[in-house]
Amino acid sequence: MLFLSQIGEEVAKLLELKAKLEDVAEVGKFTLKTPKGTRDYGPQQMALRNSVLDKIVSVFKRHGAETIDTPVFELKEVLTGKYGEDSKLIYDLADQGGESLSLRYDLTVPFARYLAMNKITNIKRYQIAKVYRRDNPAMTRGRYREFYQCDFDIAGQYDPMLPEAECVKIVSEVLDTLQIGKYVVKVNHRSILDGIFEVAGVPDDKFRTICSSVDKLDKLSWEEVKSEMINEKGLGESEAEVIGSYVRLNGGRDLVDKLMVEDTRLMASKKGRAGLEAVALLLQYCQLYGLEDVVKFDLSLARGLDYYTGVIYEAVVLGGDVGSVAGGGRYDTLVAMFDPKHRAVPCIGVSLGVERLFSVLEARAEADKKLRTTEVEVYVASAQKNLVLERLKLCKELWDANIKAEHSYKNNPKLLAQLQHCEEMGVPLVAILGQDEVARGVVKLREVVTRQETDVPRSEMVNEIRKRLQSMQKQ
Amino acid sequence: MLFLSQIGEEVAKLLELKAKLEDVAEVGKFTLKTPKGTRDYGPQQMALRNSVLDKIVSVFKRHGAETIDTPVFELKEVLTGKYGEDSKLIYDLADQGGESLSLRYDLTVPFARYLAMNKITNIKRYQIAKVYRRDNPAMTRGRYREFYQCDFDIAGQYDPMLPEAECVKIVSEVLDTLQIGKYVVKVNHRSILDGIFEVAGVPDDKFRTICSSVDKLDKLSWEEVKSEMINEKGLGESEAEVIGSYVRLNGGRDLVDKLMVEDTRLMASKKGRAGLEAVALLLQYCQLYGLEDVVKFDLSLARGLDYYTGVIYEAVVLGGDVGSVAGGGRYDTLVAMFDPKHRAVPCIGVSLGVERLFSVLEARAEADKKLRTTEVEVYVASAQKNLVLERLKLCKELWDANIKAEHSYKNNPKLLAQLQHCEEMGVPLVAILGQDEVARGVVKLREVVTRQETDVPRSEMVNEIRKRLQSMQKQ
Numbered sequence: 005m006l007f008l009s010q011i012g013e014e015v016a017k018l019l020e021l022k023a024k025l026e027d028v029a030e031v032g033k034f035t036l037k038t039p040k041g042t043r044d045y046g047p048q049q050m051a052l053r054n055s056v057l058d059k060i061v062s063v064f065k066r067h068g069a070e071t072i073d074t075p076v077f078e079l080k081e082v083l084t085g086k087y088g089e090d091s092k093l094i095y096d097l098a099d100q101g102g103e104s105l106s107l108r109y110d111l112t113v114p115f116a117r118y119l120a121m122n123k124i125t126n127i128k129r130y131q132i133a134k135v136y137r138r139d140n141p142a143m144t145r146g147r148y149r150e151f152y153q154c155d156f157d158i159a160g161q162y163d164p165m166l167p168e169a170e171c172v173k174i175v176s177e178v179l180d181t182l183q184i185g186k187y188v189v190k191v192n193h194r195s196i197l198d199g200i201f202e203v204a205g206v207p208d209d210k211f212r213t214i215c216s217s218v219d220k221l222d223k224l225s226w227e228e229v230k231s232e233m234i235n236e237k238g239l240g241e242s243e244a245e246v247i248g249s250y251v252r253l254n255g256g257r258d259l260v261d262k263l264m265v266e267d268t269r270l271m272a273s274k275k276g277r278a279g280l281e282a283v284a285l286l287l288q289y290c291q292l293y294g295l296e297d298v299v300k301f302d303l304s305l306a307r308g309l310d311y312y313t314g315v316i317y318e319a320v321v322l323g324g325d326v327g328s329v330a331g332g333g334r335y336d337t338l339v340a341m342f343d344p345k346h347r348a349v350p351c352i353g354v355s356l357g358v359e360r361l362f363s364v365l366e367a368r369a370e371a372d373k374k375l376r377t378t379e380v381e382v383y384v385a386s387a388q389k390n391l392v393l394e395r396l397k398l399c400k401e402l403w404d405a406n407i408k409a410e411h412s413y414k415n416n417p418k419l420l421a422q423l424q425h426c427e428e429m430g431v432p433l434v435a436i437l438g439q440d441e442v443a444r445g446v447v448k449l450r451e452v453v454t455r456q457e458t459d460v461p462r463s464e465m466v467n468e469i470r471k472r473l474q475s476m477q478k479q
Numbered sequence: 480m481l482f483l484s485q486i487g488e489e490v491a492k493l494l495e496l497k498a499k500l501e502d503v504a505e506v507g508k509f510t511l512k513t514p515k516g517t518r519d520y521g522p523q524q525m526a527l528r529n530s531v532l533d534k535i536v537s538v539f540k541r542h543g544a545e546t547i548d549t550p551v552f553e554l555k556e557v558l559t560g561k562y563g564e565d566s567k568l569i570y571d572l573a574d575q576g577g578e579s580l581s582l583r584y585d586l587t588v589p590f591a592r593y594l595a596m597n598k599i600t601n602i603k604r605y606q607i608a609k610v611y612r613r614d615n616p617a618m619t620r621g622r623y624r625e626f627y628q629c630d631f632d633i634a635g636q637y638d639p640m641l642p643e644a645e646c647v648k649i650v651s652e653v654l655d656t657l658q659i660g661k662y663v664v665k666v667n668h669r670s671i672l673d674g675i676f677e678v679a680g681v682p683d684d685k686f687r688t689i690c691s692s693v694d695k696l697d698k699l700s701w702e703e704v705k706s707e708m709i710n711e712k713g714l715g716e717s718e719a720e721v722i723g724s725y726v727r728l729n730g731g732r733d734l735v736d737k738l739m740v741e742d743t744r745l746m747a748s749k750k751g752r753a754g755l756e757a758v759a760l761l762l763q764y765c766q767l768y769g770l771e772d773v774v775k776f777d778l779s780l781a782r783g784l785d786y787y788t789g790v791i792y793e794a795v796v797l798g799g800d801v802g803s804v805a806g807g808g809r810y811d812t813l814v815a816m817f818d819p820k821h822r823a824v825p826c827i828g829v830s831l832g833v834e835r836l837f838s839v840l841e842a843r844a845e846a847d848k849k850l851r852t853t854e855v856e857v858y859v860a861s862a863q864k865n866l867v868l869e870r871l872k873l874c875k876e877l878w879d880a881n882i883k884a885e886h887s888y889k890n891n892p893k894l895l896a897q898l899q900h901c902e903e904m905g906v907p908l909v910a911i912l913g914q915d916e917v918a919r920g921v922v923k924l925r926e927v928v929t930r931q932e933t934d935v936p937r938s939e940m941v942n943e944i945r946k947r948l949q950s951m952q953k954q
């Protein structure tokens with residue numbers, strides 16, 4: 005332990021020295037920016053994001069989900085050994101005394117930690133939060149070091165394919181409600197892949213690495229993947245060919261039925277058979293959910309993460325370059341990694357690629373330019389000078405009646421400037437006060453779009469505004 | 480630069496060695512917990528938090544606010560020199576190559592950075608996000624290292640007290656809507672304090688430190704504060720007494736009027752006079768907003784932060800031990816610290832103490848036990864075995880009609896268990912399917928509270944459910 009602390013001291017000294025040198029070097033050249041790979045979200049972006057997330061959350065709530073939240077950082081050990089090669093992308097906090105901490109890398113591992121720690125054996129929850137990856141950001145392609153994840157998971161010991169089918173249904177409802185365009189949800193089963201590897205004669209200890217190669221089929225051709233299997237992973241030509249004969253298959257229930265009836269080789273593998281039976285049941289349930297045109301059994305789907313143990317799926321937008329917008333699968337052993345007695349809590353989840361969805365919908369919104377950043381219903385304007393006190397009184401009346409209202413923070417703003425603000429911000433109504441209106445006990449109610457103005461007695465103003473807003477909403 | 484990179488390499492080698500040794504040392508003694516000073520929020524807590532935040536956001540929106548978001552970490556230099564002594568509480572990220580980063584300490588400094596960086600000169604925005612402080616957490620008193628802040632700010636060059644009055648109005652609307660109990664909003668002005676110090680003969684360079692002493696009057700007696708001023712800060716007895724004669728004053732517009740008419744000493748100070756005139760105007764505006772019973776001019780209010788330049792305020796719940804639940808003030812020079820040309824953007828803001836509000840409302844909710852964690856409207860139950868496919872079909876019908884529904888993920892759940900789940904989770908309606916109901920084309924609709932059951936034809940089910948839900952909502 006002495007040795008350890010000595011190293012610690014040396015490191016601290018060197019780091020201090022380094023910091024000093026850098027401080028000197030950097031004084032005066034402090035650039036005003038957000039950290040690499042991060043960004044601010046302005047009012048426009050937030051308005052879009054919140055409207056998208058509201059729609060997604062309403063789907064989750066329609067399916068009875070609760071929500072939880074976990075800290076942005078975890079003990080370093082919680083994340084250790086969960087992400088394989090990607091562990092190098094984890095952000096660590098500085099050692100300022102106390103525990104070793106890391107920023108969360110996804111929401112799944114903290115969720116599993118939460119379940120184990122609180123001995124929760126069943127829950128249906130969603131969580132929307134930012135995660136952190138020290139990736140080389142390719143920000144033009146929508147990849148950041150800080151980004152939102154939006155996860156829905158079902159934990160619990162349940163009967164086969166019932167939670168799976170609901171996850172697929174949720175993905176499809178989300179994509180429908182966002183009107184993202186035509187899409188398919190590809191499904192596969194880890195046991196089918198294992199069965200194929202068994203049939204092909206791949207040694208057990210190569211299952212995972214060969215699975216990773218298969219996972220690349222969405223970006224590489226079969227020839228390229230085959231060459232990786234043979235040249236990099238040491239598979240024989242004939243084994244690779246057997247794999248190739250399977251992973252190029254895709255279809256619907258007919259394909260499952262065909263394999264179950266005709267492929268005696270794959271059905272002879274216990275894993276292969278179990279996987280096929282599971283997918284057959286999943287497709288039956290999906291059909292009852294009206295998803296037969298959306299779900300596609302795709303044997304090339306492998307998914308990168310090691311922790312999947314059953315059904316896996318991925319939603320892909322067809323046409324254009326949007327690509328994958330949701331993915332997930334069953335992970336029955338992750339919670340057990342955190343439980344002192346290694347008790348398993350079976351889980352299945354889906355993670356929506358909200359950043360990608362945001363970009364697509366942002367581009368679309370920019371074309372439309374219709375998105376408002378505030379919800380102001382009435383702007384209180386004055387037509388002449390010295391009416392600020394009257395404006396304040398009017399604002400109070402509106403706020404007390406739960407009408408969204410604002411006014412200028414200038415004593416004597418110009419009427420034209422006030423009306424322009426309303427046009428820019430999309431405020432539908434203006435309540436205009438002049439000395440004449442105050443004396444007569446009325447406000448001039450102006451519809452911004454039509455520019456129609458009507459005098460309304462103050463006593464009827466709130467009701468009149470409500471009526472106008474309702475009729476505008478219906479249009 | 481060679482020297483720098485050599486140090487970097489040495490550090491990396493030593494750190495790697497240290498990490499290896501620690502890995503070995505720590506295997507097996509990993510405790511399952513969240514980091515010190517942090518916590519998970521379970522479904523109950525999240526349901527409460529979201530309902531509280533929804534109410535707060537609806538107040539912000541009623542006043543026409545937009546929202547923005549900033550990264551959870553900033554360049555270290557952005558935070559440097561903004562928090563005085565508290566800078567030691569800032570969390571730094573580990574040096575993993577690249578920029579020096581720190582977790583945000585509040586939302587105000589990132590907001591100022593955002594304004595300067597984007598050259599925004601006026602905005603009315605709210606932001607709700609977590610901030611990080613390496614404080615010694617006293618978690619029983621509701622203090623954490625990771626906690627929510629909820630800020631509303633108005634930036635822009637406006638006429639005196641118009642934004643100030645609206646901030647006070649917003650605080651009062653939030654506290655009213657949360658039914659937190661009786662409260663006052665104390666207001667004061669930094670210039671009045673400066674005027675008092677001037678009148679008392681405090682040297683200029685002691686204004687800030689004496690201001691900090693005054694700030695302690697909410698926790699310490701005047702005698703204790705006076706002793707600190709004299710013994711620790713080197714003020715004379717008579718100077719302290721003059722300060723004491725002021726900071727023990729509080730009242731309404733009458734007090735401001737009295738000081739303006741009678742206190743020729745304070746009115747002779749340019750700062751004192753300007754501050755009093757400002758507060759007089761603010762109180763007039765607040766009266767128009769119906770806040771005369773809520774706002775109190777309190778000369779002991781000082782607020783800790785250095786960056787305030789004008790009106791300051793703090794909302795305090797009366798009676799009980801809740802204390803301060805909101806605070807803020809004007810800070811006209813913070814944005815200039817980030818602008819290369821030091822252009823100022825005047826700002827005023829309020830930060831709601833949402834964690835304290837959560838604790839109070841959480842305690843209250845626990846007493847009530849009424850809070851639901853899901854919004855499920857109909858539970859789809861089966862009364863006999865082998866009805867899972869029928870349940871799936873029924874769920875689809877309900878979801879497609881935008882009715883919030885769930886069912887058991889077990890093939891053959893017991894009816895009693897299904898009904899118990901509904902009672903526990905507060906689900907109002909159950910749609911029960913038996914073989915008989917399926918054959919007759921009906922569902923048995925059960926109201927959970929009354930236990931009344933009625934057979935409803937499938938074709939009328941959705942309408943009947945909507946009708947029932949509406950009439951339940953009205954009760």
